[in-house]
Amino acid sequence: MAADWLGSLVSINCGATLGVYQGEVSSVDQTSQTISLRQPFHNGIKCPVPEVTFSAMDIKELKILEIRNGSNGVSKRSLPDSSSSTGYNGRKDKGGGCGGNGHINSAPVTVPSKAEPRLQEGGMSPSQHYSKSYGERHVDIVSQNKGFRRRHNSWSSSSRGANQATPKKNGSKNGQMKNKDDECFGDGMDDVLDEDFDFEGNLALFDKAKVFSQIESSDRRGNGARSRGTPAEQTPSRYRHDENILEAKPVVYRQITVPQPGAKEYSTDSGLVVPSISYELHKRLLSVAESYGLSLERRLEMTGVCASQMALTLLGGPNRLTPKNVHQRPTVALLCGPHVQGAQGISCGRHLANHEVEVILFLPNFVKMLEAITSELTLFGKTSGKQVSSVKDLPDTPVDLVINCLDSHENTFLRDQPWYRAAADWANQNRAPVLSIDPPVNGQEQAVEAKWSLSLGLPLPLPERAGRVYLCDIGLPRQVFQEVGIKYHSPFGCKFVIPLHTA
Structure with missing residues (x-):
């Protein structure tokens, strides 16, 4: 039975404190009442760890976004004894996790139980869930073997609550420890787009001469109401700041004539x-x-x-x-x-x-x-x-x-x-x-x-x-x-x- 869930995409609501996780089911342990997710997303943001493990005691609600083994549709099922708070024999590991305590290494991370001290209250309410279309968008990205990407929009930014803790990354940069700014604001900055936008190539697709010729031909059909040409054909006139652009006739500078002009x-x-x-x-x-x-x-x-x-x-x-x-x-x-x-x-x-x-x-x-x-x-x-x-x-x-x-x-x-x-x-x-x-x-x-x-x-x-x-x-x-x-x-x-x- 546990093997039937492997590879499925699920959404796990752990309450207002821990938030909502999404990912692909990598393992289900009925003995210890735990479930592990591969490539997890926490509140719409990709986690820095490859895998997160959850205890049945911390799971408020579990939604199956897609079942990949033996079913084409999207169904909602529950794990065995997912709502039960007994029979939890998992070991509580200390360390930094994605929204909770756990290891940051490649080993699965265990989410602590309710009895352990929680982070600050806040975040998303238990009634907030992710829609089907949102999950399907992540499924499409996974199917392209490009990995999950960070969503740069207002929803993902506002969904961060005070309960989300930035995990510490034990590493060095150029032989020196990263400063506090990198620890606070550096999460997810390494996840950039795989391909840069080709501005020059996109600009080359625009045929300027063809567009101007179409405009000129449309002007001819409109009885010559306007007269345009390519920039090479047009020679714009330059006017001084004191010249009248709408000048209709030449200026006459000798506007005073006398019958008997003087000496000057x-x-x-x-x-x-x-x-x-x-x-x-x-x-x-x-x-x-x-x-x-x-x-x-x-x-x-x-x-x-x-x-x-x-x-x-x-x-x-x-x-x-x-x-x-x-x-x-x-x-x-x-x-x-x-x-x-x-x-x-x-x-x-x-x-x-x-x-x-x-x-x-x-x-x-x-x-x-x-x-x-x-x-x-x-x-x-x-x-x-x-x-x-x-x-x-x-x-x-x-x-x-x-x-x-x-x-x-x-x-x-x-x-x-x-x-x-x-x-x-x-x-x-x-x-x-x-x-x-x-x-x-x-x-x-x-x-x-x-x-x-x-x-x-x-x-x-x-x-x-x-x-x-x-x-x-x-x-x-x-x-x-x-x-x-x-x-x-x-x-x-x-x-x-x-x-x-x-x-």
Whole structure:
């Protein structure tokens, strides 16, 4: 009778403490009431010992997964007196086992009885069993003579309980004893797959040209909705970070044309061409703008805002004008004359003073001044700015910025006045950079050498002494430009002040 069970695959449930074992029956001893399993699995993990022996007293339930001797089906039978706790005469061997005490050598391992001390409570409950399909999977592996393999999945990892003890392996590695990490985490690491996956061979099975040809043929059948080719046939276009990928037509860089081009042409940072205009065309442009309602007061306010914004940037912007830097407020000296350009400078000084900049306005005393200057001085007097009428009252030390509004487009006789020469000498001797607002072009050398110059609307052909030219948007509509024969598209984009480069 005992020989009929040899070779069968069984599943033995030893309770919550010892767990569940699976394996092939190697021997059944009716006298000592023991059964031995070859190539055992404990809780789904292959045991490091080749054979484990169980006593009938420790077996809670026994399931036969497959009977290999004389039967083709799967049946469930019990060992003789498997549930009896008497008649156990087996010897209790001490040593490391798979989930219990026993020998690790090739000799069969005897599982201790219930009376011996158990490991920590935990593990799988007695009601948990292995399904038929699970057993059949292990049978297939055994039938292929490749041995049991460790299952690398979440179930096998989670099925380990606190009761499972890692057996000690008495061995040496390179002549030295294995450390504790190898004893704790090294179990089963030697059980690797017999054959490595052939990535190169699998990749060689993919015919890239054939797949692309199939895609191309399917695109032809779809009325050419898409056009694809092999990577060798396609030449991808390369775009810069500032280029438009969906560009439909070429960019026209000359979007402004004037009836009488000036002596110079400028270009913006994006490459748009901005031609210069003569002073006569500039006067006609402002006259038409005033007839449409863009009065001098509006132009003064717009010019003052744009000039102050540029000046704030030159002074350091957010790096200089912060609440933590109130003890180092920038100082600006404004040099203005009795004309429209002087009124533009006063408007700029008012906005600078509103932004916590120390402004010193130089304007000589005149018996008769323009109404625009009078109104701008009234508004400037409401700020924290300081007004002086003598060059002696200007600072002796260098200031942060000098804004020059001394020159006029029409009145060139002012350069002969003593106050003009004294103010120009002070600006040239002061080591601060100079910003000129709306400098004139009258064929004479400018008295004050500027680092930057701000033109209004469209630039005038300024000389080299004017420094780098910037363009200010004073709000002239396109129809105003068309009225004087200028084809105009705004070159400002998202800004009101843009730099110009000499073409």
